[in-house]
Each structure stands twice: as C-alpha cells, then as structure tokens.
Amino acid sequence: LDQERIDSFRELFLDIHPYEQSQFFLTVAEDIRMLVYTYLSPSEMAEIFQNFDIEEQEEYISEMEPTYAAKMLAEMYADDAVDVLNELNPEQIASYLTIMDDDAADEIKELLHYEEKTAGSIMTTEFVSIRAHQTVKRAMQILRQEAPEAETIYYIFVLDQQKRLVGVISLRDLIIAEEDTLIEDIMNERVVSVSVGEDQEEAARIMRDYDFLALPVLDFQNHLLGIITHDDIVDVIEEEASEDYSKLAAISDDGTLDRNPFSSARKRLPWLIILLFLGMLTASLIGQFEATLDKVALLAVFIPLIAGMAGNTGTQALAVVVRGIATGDYEENSKWALIVREAGTGLITGATCGVLVTIIIFLWKGTFFLGMLVGFSLLCTLIVATLAGALVPLLMHKLNIDPAVASGPFITTINDIISILIYFGMATAFMSHLV
Amino acid sequence: LDQERIDSFRELFLDIHPYEQSQFFLTVAEDIRMLVYTYLSPSEMAEIFQNFDIEEQEEYISEMEPTYAAKMLAEMYADDAVDVLNELNPEQIASYLTIMDDDAADEIKELLHYEEKTAGSIMTTEFVSIRAHQTVKRAMQILRQEAPEAETIYYIFVLDQQKRLVGVISLRDLIIAEEDTLIEDIMNERVVSVSVGEDQEEAARIMRDYDFLALPVLDFQNHLLGIITHDDIVDVIEEEASEDYSKLAAISDDGTLDRNPFSSARKRLPWLIILLFLGMLTASLIGQFEATLDKVALLAVFIPLIAGMAGNTGTQALAVVVRGIATGDYEENSKWALIVREAGTGLITGATCGVLVTIIIFLWKGTFFLGMLVGFSLLCTLIVATLAGALVPLLMHKLNIDPAVASGPFITTINDIISILIYFGMATAFMSHLV
Structure with a gap:
C-alpha cells in the first residue's frame, strides 16, 4: 500500500517542471518535506533544489540525512553546489565532501577556491x-x-x-x-x-x-x-x-529577505546613525546663525523647502551618474561633457524654481525682498547641489570606490549643509533689508 | 583598385564578431559610415544593426538609401525590425514597408500591432x-x-x-x-x-x-x-x-542618454516643481508655528535634522517594499507581516536615534529638556515615517498603480510635513518648559 502511494506521488510529481515542483515544495510543512526526501532520489531532488533561494537551500539541507544531502550536492551542477556550500561553516562543508564520491568532491573543491563575485565563482565545469x-x-x-x-x-x-x-x-x-x-x-x-x-x-x-x-x-x-x-x-x-537600488536608498542589502524588524533595523541603523551625526552638523551650522534667526524667525519657515529641494536635485543627478557609470554609458573622456551638462541642468532647474518661489512668496507674504532672497538662494543651491550630486559619484569612481556607495540620503545631507550655508549666509548679509 | 580595397575591408571586417563590428562602426564619422553601407550587403548590415541602441538605429537608418534600409529591415529578426520602426513616424514606416518584399512586410505589420511592453511586442516570429x-x-x-x-x-x-x-x-x-x-x-x-x-x-x-x-x-x-x-x-x-532606480530618484527615464542640459532638465523639472509646491506646504505649516519660533528661535536649529531623518527612513522603507513587490517576494497574504515588521523597525531605529540625540544635545547645549523634546520627536517621527514609506507603495500596488511611482523625494517631502507637525506640535504643547 505504501509503495503504491509513493508510486502515484512520483508519477504526478515528476511529470511537472522542476520549477513547479520547487514551488509546491515551498508550500508544504516540514513533515511533508521529510516524506518527499524519502520518496525522491538525490538526483531528482537536485533538480528541484537548484530553484530555491539560498536561505531556503540552507534550511532544507540541514533537514536532510547527511548522506542524502551529499549525494544530492554531487548531482547538482558544480557551480550551484558551490553556492550552497559557501553558506555553510567549514566543518559542514568538510563533512559533506568526505561522504561524496571523489570525482564530484574534487570538482567542487576546485570551485570553492574562487573568490566571490568573480567569473570563477559563477562558472560551471560541466561543459562539452x-x-x-x-x-x-x-x-x-x-x-x-x-x-x-x-x-x-x-x-x-x-x-x-x-x-x-x-x-x-x-x-x-x-x-x-x-x-x-x-x-x-x-x-x-x-x-x-x-x-x-x-x-x-x-x-x-x-x-x-x-x-x-x-x-x-x-x-x-x-x-x-x-x-x-x-x-x-x-x-x-x-x-x-x-x-x-538599495544603496541609493541607503540600505545594506545582502540579498536576503528580512523576516523580523531586528534584521531590517540592523541593515538600516548604521546608515541612519551616520546621517544623524551629519544632521547634528547641519544643526550646529544653523546654530551659528541663531542671532539672525532671533531677529527674523520667518527665515526658519523656508529651511525645509530649500534643504529639501537641494536634496531632491542632488539625488536626481546622483542617480543619473551612478546609473550611467554602471551601464558603461560614460567613458573617461566624456567626464567634462557630463559636468557641463549637469551644471547647465542645475542652472535651468534652479532658475525656473527660483523665479517660481519668488512669485509665490510675493503673493503669499506680500514681501518682494524675502521672495527674492529665497528664490536666489534656491537658484544657487540647485546649481551647487546638482553639481555635487554628479561630482561625488564621479570622484568615487575615479578613486575606484563603487559610486553607488554615495547613497541618496548621504548626498541629501551633504546638500542640506550646503543649502543652509547659502541661505543663511545671504540672509545675514542682507539682514538690514529684512528687519 | 577600388574593388581591391572593398575586398580587403570585407575580409578583415566580416571576420570579427557582429558586436565588435558594431563597436567599430560607432567610432567612425558619417562619410566612413556611408562607405560601409556600399561595401556591405543589407543582410550583413542587419547583423551589425541589431547591436545598436535605439537612438543610434534611428540616426543611421536615416542616412541609408531607402531601398537599402528596407532590405536591411527585412533581413533583421522581425522583433528587432519592429523596435526600429516603432521609433519612426507613420509615413516613414509605410514607405519602408512598401519597398520591402511582401513576406517580410506582412510579418512586420503583424508585430507592429502589439502594444508596447507586452509579450507580443518583444516576440519574434522566426521559430522552428x-x-x-x-x-x-x-x-x-x-x-x-x-x-x-x-x-x-x-x-x-x-x-x-x-x-x-x-x-x-x-x-x-x-x-x-x-x-x-x-x-x-x-x-x-x-x-x-x-x-x-x-x-x-x-x-x-x-x-x-x-x-x-x-x-x-x-x-x-x-x-x-x-x-x-x-x-x-x-x-x-x-x-x-x-x-x-530612476523613479526612486524622481527622474522620468525614457531610456535615452541625455546629451544636453535641456533634455535632462525636462526630465527632472516636472518632479521638482511638484516637490516645490509640497515644500511650500511645509513652509506654510511652519508658518503656523511662527509664534512658537519667535519665542524659542533655537527650535529652528533642529528642523533639518528631524525632517532629514524622517526622509531617510522613509526612503529606506520605500525601497525595501518597492523592491519586494517588483521581485515578487511579497504575497498578498504577507502584507500584515510586512507592516508589523516595518512598525517594529521604526520603533527600534527611532528609539536608538532618539536616545542618541537626547544625549548629544544634553552634552552640547546642557539642556536636558530640549534634548528630550528633539529625541522624543525623532522617535515618533521615525515610526510614522517608516510606516509611511512602507504603506504608500503597498497602497499604490493595491490600486494597481506602479508602486515605483512613489519616488524617494516624494516620500521624503511627505515625511518632512509629518515630522514638522510632530516636532512643532510637541514644542508648542510644552512651550512653558522651554522658555
């Protein structure tokens, strides 16, 4: 009777595509998985196993009998087996390699040597x-x-x-x-x-x-x-x-899906703490202008507007340049053309937004001078912020640092500082016209 | 003599891979390109042509004799020919299809019907x-x-x-x-x-x-x-x-490379103008608290810090959720688990940053109450901002809007507003302790 059940399961199951087998496998509980291991041969399991994410592979392999797991690893394409083994600790790797037959073990040992993210680490040795x-x-x-x-x-x-x-x-x-x-x-x-x-x-x-x-x-x-x-x-x-993508948003992405708030907080907090200290720097900068603020509290009203716009344009420029470098669209010799283009873009967007904001503030507050001050600050800020957004990743690329490390929030905070210096610098200089 | 030059060019050129031929072709000036069109048959040119970007294809096809271009289009894989034709205006398409032989024209006409970004638009009819x-x-x-x-x-x-x-x-x-x-x-x-x-x-x-x-x-x-x-x-x-990626940075990406500041400003300005108006909203909100600001100008010092941190956490949460939806990692039924996880993440990061900022302000300004106020505002802000960053794309997905439309700068500006309401709301409530 039992053999009959196994046969009918095998008939149904092995008829569908390995990807669909893996999707089914993902939905069942541990006790059913344990049954499947006994119903399927290691080589049948190998076909399914290659479709799982690395975390799932780690979980399932620990459930299997060590000899079954070793046989299955030997049946997988060598590059995929190596990906799995790379997640395990050295003792586990050694134990599986010992159980495995020598040919398969040798092939895998060879691939295990290659550094992560190199051609060697993703190649397979099964070619004709x-x-x-x-x-x-x-x-x-x-x-x-x-x-x-x-x-x-x-x-x-x-x-x-x-x-x-x-x-x-x-x-x-x-x-x-x-x-x-x-x-x-x-x-x-x-x-x-x-x-x-x-x-x-x-x-x-x-x-x-x-x-x-x-x-x-x-x-x-x-x-x-x-x-x-x-x-x-x-x-x-x-x-x-x-x-x-993750770096643009300032998250450390190790490719795994977070199942609880602690693991996701761990990926985000290091960035947030750095940004917090940069934010304190911004705060202490504004603190320098406390005398100005005391006289014209109205100035504070436009701080988030100017800082925010600086952050936005900076992020835009950053994304364009990082993407351009990543896809190989920018050559070394087009660097200057790029910088000129970004300066021009900053000028156009800055002038448009500056004029717009001057008009709005004039209509809203009835004061032309405050509008001019905010508008002109915005113009200068947008030019500098756009350039900063473009120059920082270019500089990093030049220094052989991955330009994507210059994340959006990082560039945003840098541009906050620049924009506040420009805004309060101008306000302080023209204080006599404001009070 | 001329024939000899053609032969030797053909021998050298046709020996290399079509991708390399296309890279060579990209580096030469128009007069050389015109020669290449006469040296190579339309079917040889077709192999090279498929490697160009769409803008290059548009440029080169306009240089060719119409009959040469039509023959080349007929020799290309139908799906690639359709991609090129889709960039041209209806008269041009009609003229090429008229010159072409009927079989090729019919095949292409069929594919031209399919909507962009559907399976039909990228399929080819050349199968066995x-x-x-x-x-x-x-x-x-x-x-x-x-x-x-x-x-x-x-x-x-x-x-x-x-x-x-x-x-x-x-x-x-x-x-x-x-x-x-x-x-x-x-x-x-x-x-x-x-x-x-x-x-x-x-x-x-x-x-x-x-x-x-x-x-x-x-x-x-x-x-x-x-x-x-x-x-x-x-x-x-x-x-x-x-x-x-482009949407996270609030740029309209049509896949083309910008050669001048006007085209890149055109892609960024619509977003910037929307964000400018949202920024004015933030400004008018702070304007409501002018009385509070007049009494304690010091409050203004921490506006960019709090707004900035709200923007940063919001962008992080947004990126994680948008990416999760795009890669299909999130199923409908795991929505609540996701929201709970993000709320938890906001609580952990908020508590950490809040305590940190309270200590720093105490050490810097010597006032415990201001530190508490900023710290507690930061805690509340980070929880709400993280949740907003997660909920907005989920809601958009639910409404069948591409969640990537909720760009980083957009979420940042929303969170600016939330954070300022929290901060000034608390400051106004506890004003008696501050002055």
Missing part, C-alpha cells in the same frame, strides 16, 4: 569539449554522450593537447555542417572569453553585448576551466541592479 | 515548428533547413493541424533520441507559455524562474504566434531595473 582534428560526426557522438551531464550543449569548446582553448562551435553550426567536415575547418577561432578572476559584472556585460548563451572562463595560460551559462547571468544582472 | 507525428530524423532535417533563418533552434515547437501549440522539444532531447522515434512520444506536452497581451515583465519572470531560452507566445485560441528569446529577456530585466 572536443578536439580540432575530429569530424562533425564524431563531435555529435561526443555530444550525445555528454548531453545528460553538461549544463549546456549549445556551445562546444575546442581544446588542443594541453587543454588550451583554441576555438568554439555552436550546435547550430554543427547541425548544418556535413558529417565528415573537420571541426578545425568550421570552428570559430576568435573566441571571446574571460579570465577566472574577472568581475562577474564584466562577464555579464560581455554575455549581454554578444548575446552569448555561454562564455568560456580561462586561467592565465588559456586553459579552459569552466563556462558561465545564461541563467547565471540573469541572476548577476538582477543582483547588481538590486544592490545599486 | 514541426508536427507531432513526424520522426526525429525528419525533425532534424527541418531544423537544418530553417537554422539560418530562425532566431533560436534550441527549442522546437510542436503544432497540430490548426497551428495550435501541443508540445515542445529541446534540441538536447532531439539529439539524444533515436532517429525513428516519433516526436509525439518524446515531446513535452506541458508547455509553459504566455498570452500575447501579457506584460513583458511577467514573461521575463517566467523565463528566469524556469531557466528557459525561449518562451512561446499564444493567442487566446492557443495558436503559436511567436517566441520570446533569452536576449530579449536580459534587456527587459535591465530596462525594468533601471526604471525602478
């Missing part, structure tokens, strides 16, 4: 390779043998005796070719590749620009170590975009 | 299809014939007599199978597909989740209209991420 002097017919035979193991069979890599990469051929070209053609006659010898220590973002950019499904990863002697496949690249692009 | 009763051998023959035209040959779609999609088979499975196997015995009948009017983001999400290289697009009667390929998806993901 052939020799240049083989025929198309022989290549197709090799392909058929290796298809079940390889992560992609749509590019075949051509190696020489020393396992150096000498060419590449797509399955598309292979299929069109005559059976007795030699690979060397039809292979593409201009292979685009990355070195193993290259940034994963750079690898993603090449694959996107060239529309590649796979990119070979070489060591410094041109030995083919592995390939990066299209699915890894989508993940990299999403990860990097999400990182830039 | 077979019938269920054919053998693997016959399928491979069809594949070889169609390989030069098709955008991908790695998935083959199985249609019935009415051209309805009944199955799919990957080239991988085809290669492993025996030659005389029937397609219907090995095809996958559970095909994941999208309907033609589906949002392109949804199509991208499915392809990412399932790790597909191609996704079939169906009409409401299950007829196969086209396929979406992996390269389109990378573009969609980048485009959407860049859109969310």
